[in-house]
Amino acid sequence: MTQAPQTSGLAIEATGLTKRFGEVEALRGVDLRVEPGTVLGVLGPNGAGKTTTVRILTTLMQPDQGTARVAGLDVVRDAEQLRHKIGLAGQYAAVDENLSGAENLTMVGRLYGNKRGPAKKRARELLDRFRLDEAGDRLVRTYSGGMRRRLDLAAALVAAPPVLFLDEPTTGLDPRSRLNLWETIEELVGGGTTVLLTTQYLDEADRLADNIAVIDHGTVIAEGTADQLKGRVGGDRLDVTFADPAHASTAVDVLASLSSERPVASGDTVHVVMAETHGAITRAVRALDAQGLEADDLVVRRPTLDDVFLTLTGRATDTGDGKEGDKTDDQARQEVAA
Amino acid sequence: MSRLVSDTLTMAERNIIRLPRQPDMLLGFTVQPIMFVLLFAYVFGGAIDTPGMSYIDFLIPGIIVQSIAFGGFATALGLCEDLGKGLIDRFRSLPTARASVLAGRAIADIATNTLSIVILLITGLIIGFSFQTGIGDVLAGILLLLFFGFASSFVFALIGMTASTPEAANGIGFTLIFPITFISSAFVPIESMPDVLQAVADANPVTHVVDAVRHFWLGTPAGDAIWASLVWTVALIAIFAPLAVRKYRSAAAR
Numbered sequence: 001m002t003q004a005p006q007t008s009g010l011a012i013e014a015t016g017l018t019k020r021f022g023e024v025e026a027l028r029g030v031d032l033r034v035e036p037g038t039v040l041g042v043l044g045p046n047g048a049g050k051t052t053t054v055r056i057l058t059t060l061m062q063p064d065q066g067t068a069r070v071a072g073l074d075v076v077r078d079a080e081q082l083r084h085k086i087g088l089a090g091q092y093a094a095v096d097e098n099l100s101g102a103e104n105l106t107m108v109g110r111l112y113g114n115k116r117g118p119a120k121k122r123a124r125e126l127l128d129r130f131r132l133d134e135a136g137d138r139l140v141r142t143y144s145g146g147m148r149r150r151l152d153l154a155a156a157l158v159a160a161p162p163v164l165f166l167d168e169p170t171t172g173l174d175p176r177s178r179l180n181l182w183e184t185i186e187e188l189v190g191g192g193t194t195v196l197l198t199t200q201y202l203d204e205a206d207r208l209a210d211n212i213a214v215i216d217h218g219t220v221i222a223e224g225t226a227d228q229l230k231g232r233v234g235g236d237r238l239d240v241t242f243a244d245p246a247h248a249s250t251a252v253d254v255l256a257s258l259s260s261e262r263p264v265a266s267g268d269t270v271h272v273v274m275a276e277t278h279g280a281i282t283r284a285v286r287a288l289d290a291q292g293l294e295a296d297d298l299v300v301r302r303p304t305l306d307d308v309f310l311t312l313t314g315r316a317t318d319t320g321d322g323k324e325g326d327k328t329d330d331q332a333r334q335e336v337a338a
Numbered sequence: 339m340s341r342l343v344s345d346t347l348t349m350a351e352r353n354i355i356r357l358p359r360q361p362d363m364l365l366g367f368t369v370q371p372i373m374f375v376l377l378f379a380y381v382f383g384g385a386i387d388t389p390g391m392s393y394i395d396f397l398i399p400g401i402i403v404q405s406i407a408f409g410g411f412a413t414a415l416g417l418c419e420d421l422g423k424g425l426i427d428r429f430r431s432l433p434t435a436r437a438s439v440l441a442g443r444a445i446a447d448i449a450t451n452t453l454s455i456v457i458l459l460i461t462g463l464i465i466g467f468s469f470q471t472g473i474g475d476v477l478a479g480i481l482l483l484l485f486f487g488f489a490s491s492f493v494f495a496l497i498g499m500t501a502s503t504p505e506a507a508n509g510i511g512f513t514l515i516f517p518i519t520f521i522s523s524a525f526v527p528i529e530s531m532p533d534v535l536q537a538v539a540d541a542n543p544v545t546h547v548v549d550a551v552r553h554f555w556l557g558t559p560a561g562d563a564i565w566a567s568l569v570w571t572v573a574l575i576a577i578f579a580p581l582a583v584r585k586y587r588s589a590a591a592r
Contacts, residue, residue, distance in 0.1 A: 058431045083433040092424035098356035110348040111434045113341065139359060155428065 011036040011163050011194035012057065016066035018218075019052050026052040028218035029066070034196060034211070036162075039189055041209030041226075042198040043308070049218040050198035051091070054167045057196065058088045071163050084112070087156030091168040093148040094155075097141035101132050101151050104140060108158045119158075126154040130184065146177025153184065164188065166197045170204060182207055202308060206230075214308060222312050233303040233311045234261070234273040238284060241269045241297040251295075254287050274300075342435040349429075349442020353416060354449050363412060367450050371405045372461050378525060379465055386526050391556060398462035399479075399551040400524030402455055403544055406487040407519050409451040410494025413443040414507040417498035421589055440579075440586055444491040451487040455480060470557045479554030482567060486547050489574035495582040499589045523548045543570035 012034035019027040027049045034040040044050050055061040057070055059079040068075045073082040095104045102123050109119030127136040130150040140148060149169060156164060166185070170178040185208055189195055199205050205212045206226040214222040214229070222229060238258065242248045248265045255263050255272050258280055263272040274280045281300060288295055358364055378401060383393040420426050420439075429439055459467075469476055494511060501507035521535055522528075522544035528536050539545050547570070549563035 055427075060427055060430055080433060083431060086431065088428065088431040090424045090427060094424035094428040096352065096356060096425060097423075098359045099352065103352075103355065107348060107352050108428075108432065111345060111429065111432045111438075113344075113433065 009036070010034060010069070011038075012040070012068070012070050012196055014053070014057065014066065014068040017053065017056055017063045017068060018065040019049075019056065019061070019063055025218055027056075027063070030215070030218065030220055032196075032213060032220070034194060036194050037189075037192050038210040039185075039195040039197060039208050041205030041212040042196065042215055043200070043202065043205050043212055044198070044215035045200060048215045050215055051167055052218075053215070054088070054090075054165050054196070054198060058086055058165050059083060084159065085161050085163060087159065087161040087164045089149075089153045089156040089164075089166050089169055091171050093145075093152040095140050095148060095151050098139060100137050100139055101127055101143070101147075101154075102136040104151060105155055105158060108155045112159045122158060126157060130154045144177070146173055146180060149173060149177065149181055150184065153181070157188070161193075163194045163196070166195060168198055168200065171200065178204075203302060206302075214312060216312075222308075229308060230303055233307050235303075236274050236277045236280075237299075237301045237303060237307065238272040238274050238280060239269055239297075239299045239301065240272070240284065240288070240295050241299075242293065243268070243296050247293050250291065251288060251293055254291050254293065255284060257287070258284060342438060342441070345435040345438035346441040346445060349438050350445035350449070353412070353442060353446035357412065357446075357450065363415070366411065367409075367454050368457055371401065371454055371458050374404075375401055375458060375461050375465070382525070387530075388527060390558075392466065394462065394466045395468070395556055396527075396552075397525065398458065398467045399555055400522075400548050402458050402483060403486070403548045403551060404515075404519040404524055405454045405458060406451055406483050407490055407515050407544060408511070409447055409454060409487045410491040411508075411511055412450055413447055413491050414494040414498030414501070414511055415504045416443065417495055417586075418501055418504045418507045421499065422503070426586075426589075437583070440492075440495055440582055443495060444488055447487060447491040448484055451484055455483060469555050471555060475554045475557075479551045482547065482550055482554070482564075482571075486543075486567065486571050489571045489578065492575060492578035492582045496578055496585055499582070499585045518542065519544050543567065543574070546570055 010033055012032060014030055014032040017027050017030040018025070030049065030053055032040065032042075032053070042050050042053065052061070056063050057068055057075055059075055059082055062076055070082055071085040073085065075082060096107070099107065102120070105123035105126055106116070106119045109122050110116065112119075114122070124133070124136070127133045130153065132147060132150060132154070135143065135147060140151065143151065153166070153169065156166075169185070170181050173181065182204070185195065185197070189208075195208075197205070197208060209226065212224065212226055212229055213220045222232070238255070240248075240251060240255065242251065245265075245268045248268050248270050251270045252263045252265050255270060258274050258276075259272050260275050261273050263270050265271075272284075277300065281298065284298070285295075357367075375397070378397050379394050383397070386393055388396040417426075417439075426439065497510050497514070498507050501510055521531075521538050522542045523539060524544060528539045528545065531539060543566075546563045546567040549558070550560065550567045552558045553560035553563060
């Protein structure tokens with residue numbers, strides 16, 4: 001049976017991907033669509049199926065069921081040609097510690113089939129671009145974590161691939177290196193590269209991704225732009241901590257006016273989902289002061305992946321606190337289906 | 339096909355240039371065999387009776403075969419490390435010939451084995467070893483050693499990909515190779531062993547290779563040692579190369 005090549009024009013298109021490892025269903029029907037030149041952030045906790053999805057899309061693993069095309073090529077049937085068109089940077093910084101940065105990049109270039117001269121030249125270009133030119137001749141085992149990730153990303157770009165897969169590119173990096181890497185990725189996207197990025201961090205997806213797919217238990221449970229998702233999660237959070245837990249429970253009523261949802265007290269801290277961030281701190285402090293409640297700490301924070309998960313699935317990312325979990329889980333799926 | 343050759347050479351080059359940068363690993367190929375030669379020659383040598391030749395002449399072919407049998411260690415440790423660090427994933431995501439990762443390892447092992455042979459022969463010549471045959475026979479012995487080492491690389495490749503950590507690969511390798519090389523004609527005449535061990539040693543491929551190398555270097559009677567060691571080497575490759583390739587595919591697809 002021959003199938004006419006699809007001309008969807010999508011850079012990445014996955015339909016109904018499933019993968020089982022023994023008893024574990026890693027993927028239970030993953031669908032993804034990424035327009036050329038855009039960034040899809042795949043967001044989910046550990047074990048959600050992010051890495052398995054990336055491994056299938058980069059030809060490292062075959063799906064049990066479902067199909068996927070990347071850059072117009074089938075990930076199973078056209079795997080050989082596809083490997084010329086993709087770059088992969090994983091969560092482990094897959095570079096050889098006992099080679100220099102330049103040697104690593106030259107090796108990758110050679111493995112793409114380039115001659116030694118052009119491979120070396122390209123290695124130098126990439127080292128310059130990733131601010132590794134001075135360290136280029138040092139062994140990678142002397143590099144910092146951030147430098148290794150940059151080298152890893154550079155290795156993924158040796159063939160200037162039109163589609164780039166970044167599997168948790170900043171996990172384990174310090175904030176400064178993380179910010180550096182974000183800027184680098186933004187430059188790439190500016191140049192027209194399509195990127196699929198997996199991450200555990202909402203702020204990362206928020207900053208880099210045009211669209212976000214939230215994965216949990218091997219399926220996509222929500223999709224949309226960062227704003228759309230945040231709309232579901234609610235606004236910024238205000239966490240107020242008191243020395244006396246009794247004050248915290250009193251404060252729940254005092255702070256209720258800031259939110260359309262009732263604030264929640266856990267121990268000595270009150271969590272408020274703010275309806276309006278503007279001026280909220282001032283109003284909160286005035287209200288608490290008027291009641292004679294003395295706060296020890298007061299933090300405004302962006303919604304996190306935990307908040308997305310709490311809202312979409314009714315449970316936290318790692319610890320399955322199953323209170324009302326099932327109900328919210330079903331609601332979330334209905335929303336997605338709608 | 340030309341891609342397979344060039345990818346294999348790229349991989350081999352990588353494995354070779356990183357070797358001198360791991361001093362502990364390099365010690366394994368250089369200082370450690372020399373230490374073994376000296377310990378055996380001067381600690382055990384006086385107590386071991388080798389009819390018809392000096393113990394040093396008897397020892398050098400044996401200890402070189404042992405060192406070749408261990409020669410795949412770099413492959414076991416390297417593959418185990420590459421799998422753990424995601425480098426195998428990177429290689430497989432590139433348009434690279436599939437067999438090049440293992441083939442590049444085997445080629446690099448040939449280079450390190452050659453280095454071991456040269457170092458051990460020089461050490462041997464210094465302490466009194468001498469060839470009793472012509473240059474042609476000497477080279478034939480070296481070629482046989484390298485061919486046997488090539489087979490050993492696939493055994494170690496399998497160990498490296500089966501073991502969970504490089505330390506575990508190290509343990510498995512030593513536990514396997516030590517008895518195999520000691521219950522052979524490498525260090526003592528087989529006739530001095532208990533009957534049961536003699537039977538094991540007679541069937542041991544290491545014995546055949548050692549006897550064949552002694553024939554090539556010292557002119558001792560070959561018996562069936564040459565063809566037996568060739569058959570064993572081909573058989574080891576025929577069994578372990580496909581097993582290693584299969585393990586590579588499944589291990590990498592984890």
